[in-house]
Amino acid sequence: MIRLLVADNSKKSILEETSFGGLPVKEIDKIVEWPKCRTCEAEMQYQGKIKTDIGIELIFMCNNDPGMCDDWDAEGGGNKAIIIDEKNLEFFKPTDAKLSIRETEYGVTIAETENVDYDSARENWEGNKRDVLGQLYGEPSWIQGDETPECDCCNKPMRFVAQLEEGPDHRTAMNFGGGGVAYLFDCIKGKTAKFLWQS
Ligand SMILES: [Zn+2]
Numbered sequence: 001m002i003r004l005l006v007a008d009n010s011k012k013s014i015l016e017e018t019s020f021g022g023l024p025v026k027e028i029d030k031i032v033e034w035p036k037c038r039t040c041e042a043e044m045q046y047q048g049k050i051k052t053d054i055g056i057e058l059i060f061m062c063n064n065d066p067g068m069c070d071d072w073d074a075e076g077g078g079n080k081a082i083i084i085d086e087k088n089l090e091f092f093k094p095t096d097a098k099l100s101i102r103e104t105e106y107g108v109t110i111a112e113t114e115n116v117d118y119d120s121a122r123e124n125w126e127g128n129k130r131d132v133l134g135q136l137y138g139e140p141s142w143i144q145g146d147e148t149p150e151c152d153c154c155n156k157p158m159r160f161v162a163q164l165e166e167g168p169d170h171r172t173a174m175n176f177g178g179g180g181v182a183y184l185f186d187c188i189k190g191k192t193a194k195f196l197w198q199s
Pocket residue numbers: 037038039040041042062063064065068069078
């Protein structure tokens with residue numbers, strides 16, 4: 001079974017659900033610093049959040065000077081994936097909203113399909129294909145070959161969580177090199193995550 005992430009405008013602005021763009025979430029009353037890029041030190045851009053069996057996985061990526069900060073690399077410091085508990089959440093605002101968020105938000109419905117892999121599920125999707133935003137769990141469909149990252153706590157290949165498309169509208173899409181695809185991985189034991197993209 002393939003679980004497609006499909007854009008659904010009726011599911012916007014829900015704290016504990018999968019969505020792309022808009023504002024990230026944090027635990028209520030917890031002081032959290034907005035993630036910064038290791039290379040240019042600017043605030044990263046919030047990309048989206050994925051609800052999983054171990055919490056809410058938030059994705060940030062530097063978009064300050066696209067292509068210059070190794071933002072495609074799981075280890076380069078140009079992106080960051082964070083896992084938080086799904087309880088007691090509130091929205092979380094950056095200091096520099098222009099740089100750090102994409103205002104257009106996409107809510108998500110999970111569509112379970114009986115295809116053998118992600119590519120055929122996407123191909124066979126009967127609605128608008130641009131509304132297919134990726135897949136949850138399953139197997140990654142690599143563009144450039146397997147780059148499964150290793151976990152820093154267990155030194156083992158991480159679990160594949162989600163594959164993401166850039167989004168339905170080119171003006172507000174995530175920037176994975178233009179037509180690229182992103183991949184999110186996690187470690188259930190350490191509750192850590194890594195993110196990368198290929199194009
Ligand atoms: Zn940067």
